[in-house]
Amino acid sequence: MNDVLTMEQIEFQAQADQQPIVQHIDIALRPQEFVALTGPSGSGKSTLLSMAGALLQPTSGALSINQTDVLRLNSQEKTKLRLQDIGFIFQSAHLLPYLKTADQLRYVGKLAGLTKQTMDQRIQRLLHMLGLEHRQHHFPRHLSGGEQQRVAIARAWMNDPSLILADEPTASLDRERGEQVVQTLRDQVKESNKAAIMVTHDTRLFAYCDRVIYLDNGQIDHVEASVVP
Amino acid sequence: MFLAWRELTYAKLRFSLIGLVIFLLTVLVLSISGLAQGLASDNASSMQYMDKQAEKIVLEAEADKQLSRSALSDHDLEVLQDRPEAHLLSLRQGTAQSHGKEVDVAEMYMDLSSDLAPSLTDGELPADDTEAVIDHSAKDDGLRLGDTLERPGGTEVTISGFTENQRYSHTPVLHVRDSAWKQGELPISAVILDHALPEQVHDQLQNAEVMDIRASFEGIPGYTSEQTSLQTMIVFLFLISSIVLAAFYYIMTIQKLSQFGILKAIGATSKTLGISLILQVLLLTTVSIIVGVAVTAGMAAVLPAAIPFSLSLGTVLLLAGLFLFVALLGSLLSLVKVIRIDPLKAIGGGQA
Numbered sequence: 001m002n003d004v005l006t007m008e009q010i011e012f013q014a015q016a017d018q019q020p021i022v023q024h025i026d027i028a029l030r031p032q033e034f035v036a037l038t039g040p041s042g043s044g045k046s047t048l049l050s051m052a053g054a055l056l057q058p059t060s061g062a063l064s065i066n067q068t069d070v071l072r073l074n075s076q077e078k079t080k081l082r083l084q085d086i087g088f089i090f091q092s093a094h095l096l097p098y099l100k101t102a103d104q105l106r107y108v109g110k111l112a113g114l115t116k117q118t119m120d121q122r123i124q125r126l127l128h129m130l131g132l133e134h135r136q137h138h139f140p141r142h143l144s145g146g147e148q149q150r151v152a153i154a155r156a157w158m159n160d161p162s163l164i165l166a167d168e169p170t171a172s173l174d175r176e177r178g179e180q181v182v183q184t185l186r187d188q189v190k191e192s193n194k195a196a197i198m199v200t201h202d203t204r205l206f207a208y209c210d211r212v213i214y215l216d217n218g219q220i221d222h223v224e225a226s227v228v229p
Numbered sequence: 230m231f232l233a234w235r236e237l238t239y240a241k242l243r244f245s246l247i248g249l250v251i252f253l254l255t256v257l258v259l260s261i262s263g264l265a266q267g268l269a270s271d272n273a274s275s276m277q278y279m280d281k282q283a284e285k286i287v288l289e290a291e292a293d294k295q296l297s298r299s300a301l302s303d304h305d306l307e308v309l310q311d312r313p314e315a316h317l318l319s320l321r322q323g324t325a326q327s328h329g330k331e332v333d334v335a336e337m338y339m340d341l342s343s344d345l346a347p348s349l350t351d352g353e354l355p356a357d358d359t360e361a362v363i364d365h366s367a368k369d370d371g372l373r374l375g376d377t378l379e380r381p382g383g384t385e386v387t388i389s390g391f392t393e394n395q396r397y398s399h400t401p402v403l404h405v406r407d408s409a410w411k412q413g414e415l416p417i418s419a420v421i422l423d424h425a426l427p428e429q430v431h432d433q434l435q436n437a438e439v440m441d442i443r444a445s446f447e448g449i450p451g452y453t454s455e456q457t458s459l460q461t462m463i464v465f466l467f468l469i470s471s472i473v474l475a476a477f478y479y480i481m482t483i484q485k486l487s488q489f490g491i492l493k494a495i496g497a498t499s500k501t502l503g504i505s506l507i508l509q510v511l512l513l514t515t516v517s518i519i520v521g522v523a524v525t526a527g528m529a530a531v532l533p534a535a536i537p538f539s540l541s542l543g544t545v546l547l548l549a550g551l552f553l554f555v556a557l558l559g560s561l562l563s564l565v566k567v568i569r570i571d572p573l574k575a576i577g578g579g580q581a
């Protein structure tokens with residue numbers, strides 16, 4: 001099967017005369033793969049994830065998402081790529097305070113130009129999947145932290161992206177909620193044929209992933225295969 | 230529209246407050262404009278009427294555009310008086326008496342069979358020297374049809390009719406017949422022209438100045454000072470409106486920077502977000518303006534007659550349009566900010 005994400009010798013340098021922030025990165029991600037990215041603070045995890053998400057242009061190397069050479073796209077094409085092929089989940093849910101749960105999903109569906117029918121079907125399916133049906137007419141302020149993060153996951157899923165990028169998605173959750181959210185992520189990756197990278201410091205969560213990439217000082221230190229419980 | 234509308238309804242209090250400010254500013258701007266126009270017409274409606282019917286006015290060169298001070302020379306009158314487009318006009322300000330009551334009037338003489346003749350609300354134009362018509366505002370001084378009035382010069386006339394839009398320098402205009410105007414004894418103040426003079430005629434004038442009738446308004450006592458002070462207020466109100474709106478939207482945008490960053494990261498374009506912002510501003514401003522116009526109209530309807538107030542539809546539309554423009558101008562700063570937001574800010578554990 002074709003790779004969802006391929007990074008070859010990716011390097012990012014903020015300023016020409018400085019040490020690169022990340023370098024020599026080689027990552028290949030196939031569908032159904034769920035990878036953890038870990039390492040000390042400042043080791044370049046977010047920078048790497050930003051490049052994988054077409055938010056930050058690498059200084060050198062090759063990067064493709066679903067066989068599309070990302071480095072050749074203009075900013076409009078990148079926005080479209082993010083909208084259709086990539087789902088982002090952030091440390092905090094970052095929901096729009098004035099949208100009810102169902103509308104959070106509907107908005108990204110609208111951005112992607114989905115038909116009303118497709119949109120309504122997907123919203124119902126996603127809300128059901130994430131156990132949010134009884135919360136669809138609630139504003140974020142009436143949702144618990146875990147529920148908010150699940151809405152953010154549903155939103156990331158809305159346009160059926162093939163690549164999920166999560167930057168410390170459980171940082172604002174308690175342990176139990178965090179594990180629930182990651183379990184959901186894992187289930188989705190396996191069931192819906194996605195690929196996902198999750199940045200995390202929480203070693204307990206490695207068990208949910210297929211591989212753990214250890215980053216240190218901007219380079220891949222080592223990769224461990226994870227034992228699935 | 231999806232985002233714009235939902236945010237408006239979600240943060241009702243916040244948006245109502247800014248809506249209230251726009252509404253109040255609209256009412257203030259419209260009231261002051263109404264007052265400015267009301268005062269202008271109380272001061273100059275007779276000249277505004279002439280401006281509608283004719284084009285130019287000839288005044289004595291040294292008169293400073295002031296009709297009551299102008300007296301055309303015999304030579305210049307000779308040049309003008311037999312031309313078909315010329316109508317002689319004289320003005321005398323003074324006090325008339327009726328039933329022992331004094332009424333300040335602006336007495337005018339002109340050919341009442343021309344287009345310049347005032348339109349009547351009731352009665353008829355004077356049939357001979359013993360009759361005169363006066364602006365209907367003189368009814369407030371107790372004047373009725375058939376009443377006898379002692380003119381500023383001392384002769385008596387009977388009021389044969391009332392006119393409309395005939396005020397000059399905040400007094401009613403009294404129109405008398407041509408023969409009642411003792412030619413030679415009182416000067417001819419000006420000549421009204423239906424259209425511009427041929428050049429060779431114009432060149433024969435020795436001590437006269439030809440101008441658009443509108444340009445002579447500033448010679449009416451008080452006109453310029455009233456209008457400029459009110460217009461200065463209006464300009465400042467517009468300035469304040471744009472600054473208030475700009476500040477409000479700028480602060481709101483700054484507070485939402487990370488939100489916009491997230492939206493861009495998940496695939497919203499600057500264009501989508503910009504359109505949403507502009508739609509929101511337009512919606513909020515339009516509704517506030519409409520309410521402001523309605524309330525001003527209601528206020529104008531119950532205003533006592535002594536306060537000169539007049540607002541034309543054209544002015545309301547102009548001011549409303551200007552307000553929308555100013556609102557858009559105010560949101561420009563935020564728009565630039567929104568376009569410049571880097572979606573990268575969303576990733577890497579920032580706060581919402």
Ligand SMILES: Nc1ncnc2c1ncn2[C@@H]1O[C@H](COP(=O)(O)OP(=O)(O)O)[C@@H](O)[C@H]1O
Pocket residue numbers: 014021039040041042043044045046047048577
């Ligand atoms: N645009 C940039 N310019 C300069 N330094 C940067 C830039 N982006 C990131 N850095 C630096 O690179 C390092 C890695 O940052 P980051 O990827 O956020 O690390 P992590 O997410 O692993 O904590 C940090 O030291 C950060 O200060």
Ligand SMILES: [Mg+2]
Pocket residue numbers: 045046047577578
């Ligand atoms: Mg980070």
